[in-house]
Amino acid sequence: MAELLTDDAINKALTRLDGWQRDGAELVRRVDLPSFPEAIAVVNRVAEIAESEGHHPDIDIRYSSLVFRLSTHSDGGLTQLDVNLAQEIDNVVDIARGE
Numbered sequence: 311m312a313e314l315l316t317d318d319a320i321n322k323a324l325t326r327l328d329g330w331q332r333d334g335a336e337l338v339r340r341v342d343l344p345s346f347p348e349a350i351a352v353v354n355r356v357a358e359i360a361e362s363e364g365h366h367p368d369i370d371i372r373y374s375s376l377v378f379r380l381s382t383h384s385d386g387g388l389t390q391l392d393v394n395l396a397q398e399i400d401n402v403v404d405i406a407r408g409e
């Protein structure tokens with residue numbers, strides 16, 4: 311079990327993340343890639359990271375647009391696991407965009 315983050319801790323984490331918003335018990339980021347294969351490459355890389363960490367995002371794939379939703383389902387809210395995964399998704403997206 312991970313500890314649920316306070317509203318203050320979530321807001322602080324959001325200032326350090328790229329493009330994430332809070333939606334209740336979830337962190338949400340939409341990512342637009344230039345093509346379907348590039349979007350799927352991002353999904354595959356995120357899937358590897360998620361599997362290695364045992365913490366998984368909900369991912370909506372619509373052509374070259376992705377929406378990631380993060381929450382710690384076992385604890386019913388947001389934990390440091392979600393903040394860490396959000397940061398890792400940001401890193402994957404930056405690399406995919408050559409940033």
Ligand SMILES: C[C@H](O)[C@H](O)[C@H]1CNC2=NC(N)=NC(=O)C2=N1
Nearest residue numbers: 364365366367381382383384385
């Ligand atoms: C047993 C296994 O670690 C759990 O079912 C994990 C898997 N991945 C998970 N991912 C997320 N986002 N929330 C969870 O509660 C969760 N639980």
